[in-house]
Amino acid sequence: MKISAKEIIDIRKPRLRYPVIKPIADRFSPRHFSSEKIPEKDLNSIFEAARLAPSGHNYQPWYFYWTENNSSSFKKIVSCLPQSNYWAKTAAVFIIACYLPVVEGERNPYALYDLGASVMSLVLQAQHLEYYARQIGNCDTEKLRKLFNLNKDHQPFVVIAFGKLGNYKNIEEVYLQKDIQSHPKKTQIAKKIT
Ligand SMILES: Cc1cc2nc3c(=O)[nH]c(=O)nc-3n(C[C@H](O)[C@H](O)[C@H](O)COP(=O)(O)O)c2cc1C
Secondary structure (H helix, E strand, O other): OOOOHHHHHHHHOOOOOOOOOHHHHHOOOOOOEOOOOOOHHHHHHHHHHHHOOOOHHHOOOEEEEEEEOOOHHHHHHHOOOOHHHHHHHHOOEEEEEEEOOEEOOEEOOOHHHHHHHHHHHHHHHHHHOOOEEEEEOOOOHHHHHHHOOOOOOOEEEEEEEEEOEOOOOOOOHHHHHHHOOOOOOOOOOOOOOO
């Protein structure tokens, strides 16, 4: 089965019950990317959005390492993924998103939460520029740490695969079948308390 980019966007776009800003309405996590190089100015904007995120005590406990498709580092990151995440091979860029669990010798209980906020800021800025992202938690983070000799204070948590949406006429069937499934969201997530 072959489908166009427009069709996958229509299938995966969240069904809105109420209006939200465009990057939220458009965002979904695809398994097929264009490997086309991302202009530096766009990458700069994307990391700028991550930099501006809120954090407990303004500690900003995050750090990002990134690499482009076809580099030796890109291949090393692929070697840290289980086969189930090999769809990521077409991404234009991989970002290793790290949190800093310790600040001034003390454990920072907000660090992981803050990394999530920073990543979401990054993802929405990317979406605003019409790039898509899919986060990967299922990877060998200890291997990542060793391969790149990461700063000992930086704990890798997810790899973010991103780039323009791929040409879905070339996606492997196994990933297409996953991507065309609906990704329903919970309908009841907030309740007014009195
Ligand atoms: C922390 C985290 C870890 C994830 N790990 C993986 C992963 O290892 N492999 C994968 O294909 N998707 C992974 N995802 C993507 C989620 O499966 C995806 O966001 C979810 O199905 C909702 O779909 P949506 O982002 O299109 O709304 C991860 C997402 C997050 C936030």
